[in-house]
Amino acid sequence: MLEIKNLHASVDGKDILKGINLTVRPGEVHAIMGPNGAGKSTLSNVLAGRDGYEITQGSVVFKDEDLLALEAEERARRGVFLAFQYPVEIPGVSNIYLLKAAVNAVREHQGLDELDAMDFLTLVREKLKLVHMDEDFLYRGVNEGFSGGEKKRNEILQMALLEPALAILDETDSGLDIDALKTVSGGVNALRSQDRSIVMITHYQRLLDYIVPDFVHVLSDGQIVKSGDKELAKELESKGYSWVADAPQAGQTA
Amino acid sequence: MKQLTELATPFASVAETSVLPGDDLPWLQALRQQALTQFSSAGLPAKKEEDWKYTSLWSLTQQAFTHDAIETTIVPEQCEQMALLDDAYRLVIVDGEFATDLSQLDGLPSKVTVQPFSTSLASVEQQLGQQVALDKAGLTALNTLLMKEGVMVHIAADVVLDKPIELLVINSGATANLAAHLRNMIVLDENARATVIEHYVGVSDGVYFNNVVSEVVLAEQAELFHYKLQQESQQAFHIATLAAKQAAGSQWHTQNITLGGQLSRNDVHSRLEGEESHTTMDGLYLLNDEQHADTHTRIDHLVPNTTSNELYKGVLDDRCHGVFNGKVMVHKDAQKTDSNQYNHNLLLSRGCAIDTKPEMEIYADDVKCGHGSTVGQLDMDQLFFLRARGLDEVTARSLLTHAFAVDVLDRIPSESIRQALSTVIEQRLPRGQK
Numbered sequence: 001m002l003e004i005k006n007l008h009a010s011v012d013g014k015d016i017l018k019g020i021n022l023t024v025r026p027g028e029v030h031a032i033m034g035p036n037g038a039g040k041s042t043l044s045n046v047l048a049g050r051d052g053y054e055i056t057q058g059s060v061v062f063k064d065e066d067l068l069a070l071e072a073e074e075r076a077r078r079g080v081f082l083a084f085q086y087p088v089e090i091p092g093v094s095n096i097y098l099l100k101a102a103v104n105a106v107r108e109h110q111g112l113d114e115l116d117a118m119d120f121l122t123l124v125r126e127k128l129k130l131v132h133m134d135e136d137f138l139y140r141g142v143n144e145g146f147s148g149g150e151k152k153r154n155e156i157l158q159m160a161l162l163e164p165a166l167a168i169l170d171e172t173d174s175g176l177d178i179d180a181l182k183t184v185s186g187g188v189n190a191l192r193s194q195d196r197s198i199v200m201i202t203h204y205q206r207l208l209d210y211i212v213p214d215f216v217h218v219l220s221d222g223q224i225v226k227s228g229d230k231e232l233a234k235e236l237e238s239k240g241y242s243w244v245a246d247a248p249q250a251g252q253t254a
Numbered sequence: 255m256k257q258l259t260e261l262a263t264p265f266a267s268v269a270e271t272s273v274l275p276g277d278d279l280p281w282l283q284a285l286r287q288q289a290l291t292q293f294s295s296a297g298l299p300a301k302k303e304e305d306w307k308y309t310s311l312w313s314l315t316q317q318a319f320t321h322d323a324i325e326t327t328i329v330p331e332q333c334e335q336m337a338l339l340d341d342a343y344r345l346v347i348v349d350g351e352f353a354t355d356l357s358q359l360d361g362l363p364s365k366v367t368v369q370p371f372s373t374s375l376a377s378v379e380q381q382l383g384q385q386v387a388l389d390k391a392g393l394t395a396l397n398t399l400l401m402k403e404g405v406m407v408h409i410a411a412d413v414v415l416d417k418p419i420e421l422l423v424i425n426s427g428a429t430a431n432l433a434a435h436l437r438n439m440i441v442l443d444e445n446a447r448a449t450v451i452e453h454y455v456g457v458s459d460g461v462y463f464n465n466v467v468s469e470v471v472l473a474e475q476a477e478l479f480h481y482k483l484q485q486e487s488q489q490a491f492h493i494a495t496l497a498a499k500q501a502a503g504s505q506w507h508t509q510n511i512t513l514g515g516q517l518s519r520n521d522v523h524s525r526l527e528g529e530e531s532h533t534t535m536d537g538l539y540l541l542n543d544e545q546h547a548d549t550h551t552r553i554d555h556l557v558p559n560t561t562s563n564e565l566y567k568g569v570l571d572d573r574c575h576g577v578f579n580g581k582v583m584v585h586k587d588a589q590k591t592d593s594n595q596y597n598h599n600l601l602l603s604r605g606c607a608i609d610t611k612p613e614m615e616i617y618a619d620d621v622k623c624g625h626g627s628t629v630g631q632l633d634m635d636q637l638f639f640l641r642a643r644g645l646d647e648v649t650a651r652s653l654l655t656h657a658f659a660v661d662v663l664d665r666i667p668s669e670s671i672r673q674a675l676s677t678v679i680e681q682r683l684p685r686g687q688k
Contacts, residue, residue: 048642051634076644084642088635092657098643101653105644141657158643 001026001197002067002166007058008222009046016042018222019058024166027194031208032201033233034219035241040201041085043219044170047199048082049075063165076102077109079165083155083172090142095154098142099124103161127160131187149180156187167191169200173207185210205237218244258311258392259297263319263433266294269399272321275372281379289388289398298392308577308609309519309548314491319433319463321400323349326428328457330356333422336455338483338674342420343368345405349426350434352403356422365410368419371437374406378439385469385497385525393493397467401437404466409446411473418449418479418671425487427458438468442476442504449479449668456487456514463491470498470506474528477505481671483678486514488543495521502528509666510537510566511675512547513682522551526560526588535564538662540682541574541606548577553595555588555618562592567662568599569655570606578610582625586617597627600658602651652683 002024009017016039024030034040046053047060049072060067067075090098103123104114115123128135131153143151152172159167169188173181188211192198200211208216208230216232217224218241226232226244236244269290276282298315299306328348333356337344345368346356352370359368367374375382388395405421423436440450454464464486472478478498486492492515498506512518524533539547553562568576578597599608610627632654640650659679666672 050638050642071647072638072641073644073646073650076642082642084639088633088639090636090639090654090657092660093653097653098640101645101649102643105646109644162644 001063002199003061005059007046007060008056009042009053010056011042011053015056016222017046020222020224022217022224024197024199026197028215029192029198029200029211029213030215030217031213031233032199032217032219032224033203033205033236036203038219039222040203040219041170044082044168044201047168048072048080073105076162077106079106081159081162081164081167083152083159083167083169085171085174087143087151087155089144089146091144093142094138095140095142096124096138099138099158099161102158106162124161127157130160130190131157132183133157148175149177149183152176152180152184153187156184160187160191163196165196167196167198169198171202172200173202173204181207181210205233208233220244258300258315261297261315262317265396265400266290268321272400274400274402276375279375279379282375282382285383286399289395292388293392293395293399296389296392296395298396305550305579308575309517309546313517314463317431317461317463317491319431320429321433323351323429323432326426328353328356328424328426333424336424337420337422338451338453338678339418339420339671342418342451344420344422345370346422346424347403347436348424349429349432350403350436363413363416365413366415367406367408369406371404371406371439372402377408378406381441381469381471382439383469385471385499386467386495393465394467394495397435397437397465397495400435401467402435404437404439406438407440407448407450409442409448411443412445414446415448418451418668420451420453423452423454423464425456425458425462425464425490427456427460427487431461431463433463433465436464436466438466440468440478440480441471442473442478444473445475446473447477449671450481451671452480452482453485454483454492454514455485456490459487459489461489461491462487464493466492466494468494468496470496472498472500472504472506474501475503476501478507479666479668480506480508481666481675482508482510483675484512484514484518485678486518488514488516488545490515492518494519495523497521497523498533499525499527500531500533503530504528505532505534507534507665508536509662509675510535510549511679512537512539512541512549513678515545515547517546519548520550522549523553524562525554525556526562527556529557529559531560533562534665535562536662536665537566538568538659538679539566539576540569540659540679541576542571543574544572545574547574549579551580553582553593555582555584555591555593557587558589558591560588560591562594563665564595565662566597567659568597568608569602569659570599570608571602573603573605575606576608578608578627579613580611580625581613581615582623584614584616584618584621584623588618589620591618591621591623593621593623595625599627599629600655601629601631602655648684652680655683656680
């Protein structure tokens with residue numbers, strides 16, 4: 001599904017990612033944890049195709065294609081989905097318009113006909129239930145005036161509609177109270193399947209109580225310094241990030 | 255004050271040789287004579303004049319315009335396609351001449367007059383020219399000198415018009431370098447209510463000149479929804495003055511959308527002369543290539559307890575140039591004035607420019623006034639978000655641009671008109687042009 005090899009990336013000449021290696025197979029859920037400044041958001045942005053990052057070394061192959069050669073929209077259409085840490089508000093663009101345009105962009109790429117308004121509405125109503133959202137949200141501006149929890153639920157709604165092959169969840173738990181966290185992770189869990197991979201990027205172990213990963217990796221100073229199963233996350237929780245940062249694999253970390 | 259008097263088009267002698275309506279009306283003859291004197295001495299405004307600082311009419315003065323249109327045929331199907339609204343009373347002018355066969359004025363309620371200007375002159379003696387000053391801008395004098403056609407709307411007291419009126423002014427392109435001086439008069443008596451759309455469309459991509467003056471008179475409690483949609487050819491010159499006088503309790507709601515023209519200039523002016531009167535003055539200029547569009551607005555609060563809202567937005571691309579100059583005058587008797595004025599601009603390229611100056615002059619001490627202007631670019635986070643959802647860059651940019659632009663339509667109460675204008679704006683964006 002996804003194969004990251006020796007990925008180096010920099011921003012404004014500053015190296016952020018310093019040789020990431022990661023293999024994600026279909027159906028797997030990986031958690032990438034790490035302290036602030038480790039490069040977590042850079043990794044998710046680089047995978048999603050945001051401008052402003054220079055790839056200095058390495059490769060990323062997604063479903064046998066060179067992911068880094070594709071524009072952001074091309075990646076999205078091929079099934080890469082980034083759930084944003086801070087979903088933007090777009091006043092003047094209705095949520096339903098965005099959702100429909102996004103679904104039809106993917107369908108067009110897959111050689112399917114566009115969904116008409118009625119079919120789309122039927123589909124979106126079904127998905128709304130998954131994240132406990134009212135239909136009202138469809139007719140508001142994208143994320144406009146949404147609470148933190150509503151914005152994150154809206155991200156999962158988009159994921160549910162787009163049915164991506166690879167979902168990257170960037171700090172999806174940040175800013176959520178416990179009820180919202182349960183709703184959001186319930187939505188994500190419902191979307192787990194054997195042909196969909198999920199990469200969760202998070203600072204805290206809390207999210208992993210709700211979305212249980214198959215693998216946990218620790219990112220520190222631009223490298224994955226430790227990998228394990230879900231028990232690693234618990235160990236991190238009790239010992240803190242300094243525990244892995246001081247470990248021999250930590251490489252250049254001071 | 256130096257003015258542009260050396261013109262490639264001898265407008266003054268055009269007046270002598272043309273057959274203009276109202277030759278038999280002494281008061282109109284006098285008015286035209288006054289305009290001739292004014293225009294002969296002053297000519298067209300030059301850049302040294304403060305109000306014309308950012309807009310040069312040099313290119314206009316170099317054009318040799320003709321005032322005689324050759325016959326042309328616009329078929330009803332074309333006209334239907336061009337019209338903004340399906341369900342409206344429609345008065346159509348093609349190449350400066352009233353087009354009877356294309357107009358749809360059947361079924362107008364009694365006490366409502368919608369007529370070509372040329373045949374209604376006898377009834378407008380009291381009001382014609384009262385809303386605009388001949389001496390200020392030479393273009394109003396020029397219009398008054400040569401005005402020939404337009405629409406005359408009169409709604410009698412207490413009448414609520416059932417459908418909008420669309421004035422559709424078409425330049426067919428059949429006559430090269432055609433100049434037309436259009437004069438519109440909209441008069442609403444006490445408590446009357448109507449919607450009027452001025453819609454200018456160029457069929458060709460040729461050069462021509464439309465010089466428009468629209469006068470609005472609103473009696474007590476009258477309410478006019480007044481929209482202007484300018485879709486001239488990209489080579490056209492479009493200059494328009496739109497001026498209203500408002501009596502107590504009257505409401506004038508304007509939306510002014512500029513899409514076409516190589517050079518366009520709008521002067522929009524309201525005078526709030528009666529208490530509890532209100533003006534909405536909203537607009538959008540959406541420019542690309544080397545278009546130049548200048549909007550000057552002025553709202554005079556003359557008496558206590560009047561209100562105004564103004565929102566103009568600009569979307570500028572390529573190497574175009576936009577100008578916005580808005581003035582709100584709160585006169586010394588105008589206590590309790592409530593006024594706000596905003597101008598927001600979105601620049602889509604490095605080559606374009608905007609000169610924006612919102613101004614308030616306040617001579618009363620108990621007022622609530624706010625104003626401001628902004629100039630910005632598309633939000634990169636929003637753009638990335640849309641692309642990360644699979645929308646290509648052109649679509650994403652167009653969508654964000656449209657979202658920025660359309661809130662100038664928010665204050666239009668009619669869903670169908672708002673939707674029609676929104677679609678026109680959408681089609682003008684890169685995504686809509688594919």
